[in-house]
Amino acid sequence: MLFRKRKKIEGEKKDIPEGLFLKCEKCGELFYKNQLEKNLWVCPKCGFHFRVGVDFYKKILFDDGDFIKHFAADLESQDPLDFPGYKEKLDRAKAKTGLKEAAVSGLARINGREVVFFLTDFRFLGGSMGSVYGEIFYRAAQEAIKRNIPFISLTSSGGGARMHEGIFSLMQMVKTTVAVVEMEEKGIPFISVLTDPTMGGVMASFASLGDIIIAEPGALLGFAGPRVIQQTIKQDLPTGFQRSEFLLEKGFVDMVVPRKELKSVLSKLLDILGGENGRSQTG
Amino acid sequence: MKILDFEKPIYEIDKKIQELKKMLGEDSQLEEEIANLERRARELKEKIYKNLNRWQKVQLARHPDRPHAVDYIKGMVQDFIELHGDRNFRDDPSIITGLGFIDDYKVAIIAEEKGRDTKEKIWRNFGMPHPEGYRKAMRIMRLADKFRIPVITLVDTPGAFPGIGAEERGQAQAIAESIKLMLKLRVPVITAIIGEGGSGGALAIAVANVVLALRYSIYSVISPEGCASILWRDSTRASEAAEALKLTAEDLFEFGIIDEIVEEPPGGAHWDPHVAVENLKVALLKHLKSLLRLSPEELKKQRMAKFRSFGVFAEK
Ligand SMILES: [Zn+2]
16 A cells, blocks of 8 residues: 555655755754754654665665665666556656656675665655555665575655555565565565654565564555555544554564664674674674 | 446346346247347447446456455355464455365465445455455465465456555555465466456455456556546546556557456456356466476476566667
């Protein structure tokens, strides 16, 4: 299901807008944009985590600031249902983000240790999962198996399965899970990092199947969108419902890790799960 | 009895035939007229049902008189023993699980049930499972795997329930784990979409070696209503959304997502439930016999390879 925002609901986040100044969506404080960027797009006053795209995560997590090698970069979405407006939406998303799809993957180094990293970008059709997304995930997992190195996914997928590819999108929930099973059988560590928002078919497949599951603070995480739930049960939702801290309390994520600490936490986990004894060089 | 708009002409002729038959004792000249009407009814049925649009098929898939999981279980499975509970939270009546025989073949059944009358519908939550429903299903899958019993799943749900409790208890995690477990099973798994295949809530019990669908069933990533409200902010344009989503059994067969369409009696399963039940039973037995020839490892491999192959993309 594609989750789409209409009127603003509690704590709902937006893409980073243009302009020199920026108001924190949570506490309302005004900041210089470069001040926020220096703080990794985390509000210095209240700790609110702004949504950032895949390039920013590459920059702050990878030793080289980017992939050493891209995987499956030539895949391109088709329009198997001839779905109204889909081709135009794809074109617009490509132009807006400079990405070919909502998902990217490649070989990266984290404190000297090689990993396969899979990331998704909310700005590209809500980070929704279509055929290409699923195939990129599958091939990335194969690379991790081939190289015998850990696999990390970092998701921002508000819509879950991409409506415009219909049943094919739904099937990607299984395809990505096939990849998870294959990694499990080969003893490949799989860490799932959930960022705002990770919902629907993405959350109900690989993203919930990590050996370790990490959430960024305040991320919206769950199966059904809060609006759908509200409309169904016709009552207000509890404060903090479906946020990272809520999932931690209910036992569905291992930890909530601020963006600033994400690289060092991943690095420590990789040291422990990553195979041979001893820490990495800079870990 | 609920009569859909496009079914009305058939019901009208049918009524006339019944009336004439009642008068037949007194006037044998009516015989010819009855035969004529019966021929016309047949032709009309054929014509109407051959030209149904996708939205009309959605309505058939959701038809209140359509046979449900309980009817198929009753009609196909002998010595059915229902098993309850996820051993963790509660028994979810949206999913029926149990053991029994289809002819001489032992089977484990996992089936979504919407309920028939208002009271039962509420009890079964209109066939919308909570996490504990999927966890009960997983319990039965593990049991079946352990004792080498083939798994048959019957899908009929608007979707997994969107509610506070469902989220608190990990709806997404339950569905993900169920998909993963189904991939790993070493017994034959056959799924039949008997009515409505609502997104992740259907998929969670539909990762099978063979996926069948009744002629007037649907299977979709999102409901036509949900799709319309996202696309056009107008849920009343569901019929257009149904066309766009290509969600009928015929569409799915063409896409290679399902392996076989199980025929329904003329006009749909609700006109003659016994025929629908018998057709499904025949199809299940056929596939079960052929899957039983595969080794446990081959069964798992076939399932993994099948779902790995789905997707349409270009590579440049
Ligand atoms: Zn703030």
